[in-house]
Amino acid sequence: MNRQQLLALLPILFSSATVVWVMTAIAIKRHHWWNATFSVIGLNLALIGCVVAYFVSPQIVTPLLIVDSYSCLYMAMVLATGLATATLSHAYMEGYDGNKEEVYLLLNLSVLGGLVLVCARHFASFFIGLELLSVPLYGLIGYLVKERRSLEASMKYLVLSAAASAFILFGMALIYSQTGALAFSDIGARVAAISGSGYTVMVVGGAMILVGIGFKLSLAPFHLWTPDVYEGAPAPVAAYLATASKVAVFAVLLRFFIEAKAYNYELLLDVLTALAIVSIVLGNLLALLQDNIKRLLAYSSIAHFGYLLVAFIAAGQFATEAVGVYLLTYVVTTLAAFGVVTLMSSPYKNHDADTLWDYRGLFWRRPYLSTILTIALLSLAGIPMTAGFIGKFYAITAGVEKRQWLLLGAVVFGSAVGLYYYLRAMVQLYLRAPWVRRYSAPLAWAQGTGGAMVVALAVLMLVLGIYPQPFIAAIQAAGLH
Amino acid sequence: MILVWLLAIPFIGGFLCWQGERFGRGFPRWVGLITMSTVLAISLYLWVTGDYSQTLLNTSNPHWVEEFRADWIPRLGISFHLALDGLSLVLIVLTGLIGVIAIACSWNEVQRNVGFFHLNLLWNLAGVIGVFLAMDLFLFFFFWEMMLVPMYFLIALWGHNAPGGKGRVFAATKFFIFTQASGLLMLLAILALVFAHYAATDVLTFGYPELLTWTRSGAMSAQLEWWLMLGFFVAFAVKMPVVPLHSWLPDAHSQAPTAGSVDLAGILLKTAAYGILRFGVPFFPNASHQIAPFAMWLGVAGVIYGAVLSLSQHDVKRFVAYTSVSHMGFVLIGIYSGTEQSLQGVVIQMLAHGISAGALFILCGEVYERLHTRDLREMGGLWSRLPFLPPIAMFFSAAALGLPGLGNFIGEFLILVGSFPVNPVVTIVSASGLILAAVYSLMMMQRAFFGPPKSEEKLRDLNAREMTTMLSLMALILFMGLYPQPILDVTKATMAGVQAVYATGLPVSATAMIGVQP
Numbered sequence: 001m002n003r004q005q006l007l008a009l010l011p012i013l014f015s016s017a018t019v020v021w022v023m024t025a026i027a028i029k030r031h032h033w034w035n036a037t038f039s040v041i042g043l044n045l046a047l048i049g050c051v052v053a054y055f056v057s058p059q060i061v062t063p064l065l066i067v068d069s070y071s072c073l074y075m076a077m078v079l080a081t082g083l084a085t086a087t088l089s090h091a092y093m094e095g096y097d098g099n100k101e102e103v104y105l106l107l108n109l110s111v112l113g114g115l116v117l118v119c120a121r122h123f124a125s126f127f128i129g130l131e132l133l134s135v136p137l138y139g140l141i142g143y144l145v146k147e148r149r150s151l152e153a154s155m156k157y158l159v160l161s162a163a164a165s166a167f168i169l170f171g172m173a174l175i176y177s178q179t180g181a182l183a184f185s186d187i188g189a190r191v192a193a194i195s196g197s198g199y200t201v202m203v204v205g206g207a208m209i210l211v212g213i214g215f216k217l218s219l220a221p222f223h224l225w226t227p228d229v230y231e232g233a234p235a236p237v238a239a240y241l242a243t244a245s246k247v248a249v250f251a252v253l254l255r256f257f258i259e260a261k262a263y264n265y266e267l268l269l270d271v272l273t274a275l276a277i278v279s280i281v282l283g284n285l286l287a288l289l290q291d292n293i294k295r296l297l298a299y300s301s302i303a304h305f306g307y308l309l310v311a312f313i314a315a316g317q318f319a320t321e322a323v324g325v326y327l328l329t330y331v332v333t334t335l336a337a338f339g340v341v342t343l344m345s346s347p348y349k350n351h352d353a354d355t356l357w358d359y360r361g362l363f364w365r366r367p368y369l370s371t372i373l374t375i376a377l378l379s380l381a382g383i384p385m386t387a388g389f390i391g392k393f394y395a396i397t398a399g400v401e402k403r404q405w406l407l408l409g410a411v412v413f414g415s416a417v418g419l420y421y422y423l424r425a426m427v428q429l430y431l432r433a434p435w436v437r438r439y440s441a442p443l444a445w446a447q448g449t450g451g452a453m454v455v456a457l458a459v460l461m462l463v464l465g466i467y468p469q470p471f472i473a474a475i476q477a478a479g480l481h
Numbered sequence: 482m483i484l485v486w487l488l489a490i491p492f493i494g495g496f497l498c499w500q501g502e503r504f505g506r507g508f509p510r511w512v513g514l515i516t517m518s519t520v521l522a523i524s525l526y527l528w529v530t531g532d533y534s535q536t537l538l539n540t541s542n543p544h545w546v547e548e549f550r551a552d553w554i555p556r557l558g559i560s561f562h563l564a565l566d567g568l569s570l571v572l573i574v575l576t577g578l579i580g581v582i583a584i585a586c587s588w589n590e591v592q593r594n595v596g597f598f599h600l601n602l603l604w605n606l607a608g609v610i611g612v613f614l615a616m617d618l619f620l621f622f623f624f625w626e627m628m629l630v631p632m633y634f635l636i637a638l639w640g641h642n643a644p645g646g647k648g649r650v651f652a653a654t655k656f657f658i659f660t661q662a663s664g665l666l667m668l669l670a671i672l673a674l675v676f677a678h679y680a681a682t683d684v685l686t687f688g689y690p691e692l693l694t695w696t697r698s699g700a701m702s703a704q705l706e707w708w709l710m711l712g713f714f715v716a717f718a719v720k721m722p723v724v725p726l727h728s729w730l731p732d733a734h735s736q737a738p739t740a741g742s743v744d745l746a747g748i749l750l751k752t753a754a755y756g757i758l759r760f761g762v763p764f765f766p767n768a769s770h771q772i773a774p775f776a777m778w779l780g781v782a783g784v785i786y787g788a789v790l791s792l793s794q795h796d797v798k799r800f801v802a803y804t805s806v807s808h809m810g811f812v813l814i815g816i817y818s819g820t821e822q823s824l825q826g827v828v829i830q831m832l833a834h835g836i837s838a839g840a841l842f843i844l845c846g847e848v849y850e851r852l853h854t855r856d857l858r859e860m861g862g863l864w865s866r867l868p869f870l871p872p873i874a875m876f877f878s879a880a881a882l883g884l885p886g887l888g889n890f891i892g893e894f895l896i897l898v899g900s901f902p903v904n905p906v907v908t909i910v911s912a913s914g915l916i917l918a919a920v921y922s923l924m925m926m927q928r929a930f931f932g933p934p935k936s937e938e939k940l941r942d943l944n945a946r947e948m949t950t951m952l953s954l955m956a957l958i959l960f961m962g963l964y965p966q967p968i969l970d971v972t973k974a975t976m977a978g979v980q981a982v983y984a985t986g987l988p989v990s991a992t993a994m995i996g997v998q999p
Contacts, residue, residue: 364594383630383661384623393668397557400672408669416662423654427637431650472556 001061008059008067010049011075012119015112018042022108026101036090039104043083043111050076063183064125065116073324073478074118074251077331081244082111084335084453088236088342091450095346096144103143106136107240114248121259123172123182126252130168130216133245134161140240141233153232160215160225168212174205184259191261206268216249219275219309220282223302230298235345235352238294239338242301243331254312254323258480272313276407279306280414287421294354296425297337300380303414304330307395310407314398322398324475325468329379329391332460337376339454340369346442346450356428363429370429372458379461381422382415387464484549484563487523487573488610491516495603502596513584513599517606521577528574528971533567536974546570553620558686562617568975569613571828571968572748572755575835576613579747580606585950586843587740590850591639598639601631602740612752618671619687621760625752626664632749633657635741636733652736659729663719670712674764677705696764697982703767710768713761720753721809724783734802739846742798746805746838751831754812758827758979762816766986773817777900777907780817783810788917792924797848797855800925801841804881807914808834808889814911815896819983823899824976825969830892832968833961837880837889840954844874847947848929851940857925862934869943871930873951878922880958883915888961
């Protein structure tokens with residue numbers, strides 16, 4: 001391994017070192033603030049590492065990993081999400097009376113998994129990354145061990161996630177049986193020669209991987225775990241689950257599809273089209289019934305990945321760019337929404353402020369925090385001036401360019417339905433509450449790091465919505481070629 | 482640069498109102514009033530100083546009176562392009578005027594969260610101004626959707642829960658979903674147009690002039706033109722509103738606060754007519770010809786349906802809302818008649834209806850402030866209890882029924898004259914709307930103001946603020962009715978341009994346009 005490759009690997013190296021460092025720090029002395037700060041420093045170093053890696057990219061590091069501008073972009077996205085989660089966790093865990101520090105250890109491990117996944121160009125690293133991303137999540141979701149919902153969510157996620165991983169492994173094995181290759185590009189090179197029964201096995205293998213991925217991305221009909229897990233998980237963990245873990249999986253999915261030339265399989269695309277439509281329709285319709293904001297965000301994320309698939313399937317000149325822009329806007333928005341939920345919940349031990357009633361009339365008590373949640377909900381609904389509009393605009397643009405009218409019809413339908421529940425949640429913030437309120441954010445919410453993070457996300461949402469050009473240029477530069 | 486200020490002033494003013502509430506409730510009101518007066522003054526200044534004899538649609542000398550263009554998202558060929566011609570100008574003047582009036586009429590009505598209220602009102606007005614100025618389709622759509630959010634808040638937070646209705650949040654949500662969902666169809670059409678242009682010329686742009694040049698060169702297939710026109714038409718038809726897509730309007734009006742209703746009837750509905758005149762017809766003249774008979778009959782349906790339903794309303798705001806449906810039906814007929822008279826009539830009708838409906842909504846609000854009911858069955862005999870309000874209401878009812886000498890008459894008359902050579906049957910049937918208008922206006926007057934009074938107690942009459950707004954609106958309606966020429970002069974070039982484009986359009990044969998998607 002030469003120096004260039006080592007430099008390219010910096011984010012992963014820093015991230016690994018952080019895991020060890022945080023673990024040692026916890027072993028020496030439990031101190032919430034210090035341990036949180038250590039992991040934040042580590043994540044920031046890894047972010048700087050991304051910049052360094054960008055300048056030496058593209059580098060193929062061992063047959064397993066590739067660090068190109070595309071992976072740098074998504075590594076940065078995963079790391080930034082990890083940072084946001086760490087700061088939010090700090091605000092959230094402050095009131096928790098058990099051991100707080102391991103959250104950061106598990107979080108860093110999971111981020112490391114995300115980094116590996118984003119750089120994967122080989123089935124082995126794909127699987128290692130995926131597991132490293134998911135396994136710490138079992139611990140994180142069930143972190144509030146005294147809370148029944150949290151434990152239940154953890155068990156549910158564990159069982160289903162393991163099943164999904166098994167599907168993915170089997171799919172990989174089937175594809176390997178026909179191509180004799182594990183690297184994406186080798187598969188792509190050999191795929192053309194396969195025909196007859198081999199073709200069927202390839203499609204079955206691809207479909208099994210899709211099932212597993214569909215689970216990780218919570219696409220309908222593999223979405224059943226999502227609302228329960230989001231509801232049970234501590235709010236910052238739910239934020240991480242909804243963003244970083246999905247971004248990393250989506251990034252590797254796109255790379256796999258392009259490098260392994262999976263776009264040539266019409267059948268797979270048809271399956272994806274069906275998944276997209278079902279996700280959009282089901283996610284939006286079921287969200288209508290929710291009175292719990294975390295469940296609502298869960299269903300909304302199902303629908304959003306449906307929209308994202310529209311851009312993915314369209315796969316034209318705009319596909320990687322559209323996916324990148326959409327993921328960026330989605331991540332910023334979702335983090336902001338969950339961030340507000342976290343700040344609202346942080347003073348209350350072991351229970352989150354998650355029903356819509358808890359937010360009733362919040363605007364008249366915490367106007368700025370409510371404004372942030374309003375912007376986030378409008379952004380999720382895709383209203384102009386917010387990031388979500390740019391994302392949706394890109395998805396629709398990609399769809400129009402490839403004339404996917406059926407998918408576009410689903411997007412229009414889903415957006416119209418979506419408005420109803422986003423508005424319903426939003427207007428709660430402004431209605432006067434005639435009864436005693438149980439939950440409110442601490443008055444000084446904006447002075448902590450978590451509050452600053454949420455404010456920054458709100459600003460970012462507006463900037464992305466009003467002047468997206470610099471972000472678009474950056475994402476365009478990080479395309480897959 | 483002056484156009485940017487026209488847009489920026491309400492945004493900044495709204496922000497100041499929100500933050501200025503800490504200095505007392507009066508502060509946001511004055512800031513709002515000053516802001517909108519400034520907008521009105523700037524637009525009047527532009528009216529006086531500009532030369533509106535040319536427009537982009539005149540191929541001989543294509544130019545804008547004022548223009549501002551800057552790169553926004555060059556990656557997608559999107560620019561921040563504002564421009565002004567006669568049509569935009571008169572509608573911006575109307576926006577400034579209605580803005581001032583809306584702030585004045587909610588001076589006492591809104592007592593809760595005054596700052597936030599004015600933030601929403603001013604941002605909504607800013608969005609409307611943006612719609613009238615945007616010459617980039619992305620920018621247009623941006624403002625088109627953006628102006629809905631403040632309107633949603635105005636209805637949902639400061640609205641009334643009218644008895645029998647489903648509540649203000651329901652009404653606001655319905656309004657939002659109707660307009661937003663139809664807007665998404667327009668977005669699809671915009672994108673399809675842009676990509677058709679891209680495929681043909683290899684230039685990715687959302688610019689209105691570029692796309693207009695391309696569509697006018699006749700490069701679009703009939704089938705594509707038809708589908709794109711429909712996408713635009715549906716969005717505008719919902720907003721206008723065209724029967725049968727109107728059902729959000731009575732709900733929204735009956736629950737909205739006075740300022741919201743004034744804003745909605747006065748200018749929001751006009752954005753739809755503006756959209757058809759600016760984009761719908763010039764982009765797709767052939768398909769517009771194709772849909773014209775259908776659209777005109779929809780307009781007739783609106784005229785009759787709105788008038789008939791208004792007869793049976795008890796809530797006086799629902800009554801005015803249905804008369805709006807009726808009046809906007811004339812606008813639709815006028816646009817798709819496509820003659821110069823009818824298009825000029827459309828402009829006058831939009832302005833006159835904006836003012837007269839706005840005034841009627843303000844009167845409704847004033848009656849409500851005094852009686853605490855908007856139910857016509859509980860009014861009656863108000864003439865003897867109030868000295869000035871009833872005659873003023875009589876004046877605006879007369880305007881709404883199209884009394885000669887008042888603005889609405891000029892508009893309706895020009896529309897009917899203009900549409901007669903095109904489709905006499907439509908003209909004759911829709912003219913019956915004028916009779917129905919007389920019936921419903923007089924019936925409303927009779928039920929509210931005449932008859933035996935419910936109580937002998939005198940009511941507080943209009944104060945100086947209310948009187949000033951009413952008198953100025955009356956003067957304007959009278960002016961428009963007696964001497965509409967200045968308005969006609971300003972918009973003449975634009976309307977002549979629209980008419981010229983429309984005249985080049987040919988109805989496409991049915992077989993050419995029916996087909997699966999482009």
